[in-house]
Amino acid sequence: MKCLICQKEAAFEGNPHRPFCSERCKLIDLGNWAGERYRVPTKERPPEESHGANGNRGNHED
Numbered sequence: 001m002k003c004l005i006c007q008k009e010a011a012f013e014g015n016p017h018r019p020f021c022s023e024r025c026k027l028i029d030l031g032n033w034a035g036e037r038y039r040v041p042t043k044e045r046p047p048e049e050s051h052g053a054n055g056n057r058g059n060h061e062d
């Protein structure tokens with residue numbers, strides 16, 4: 001099998017880091033996930049923002 005990160009052929013049998021070849025690639029993948037998480041809305045955020053009315057925030061014209 002090939003490592004998902006570096007595409008290097010690696011023995012996955014008995015490999016604690018699979019589907020990655022090594023801990024290094026596993027950490028890289030974790031880093032990718034950490035980046036993705038910024039796009040996911042958290043539940044601390046108010047769910048309904050489009051309530052109308054207050055749509056014109058930052059409408060500053062000099």
Ligand SMILES: [Zn+2]
Pocket residue numbers: 003004005006007008020021022025
């Ligand atoms: Zn790898």
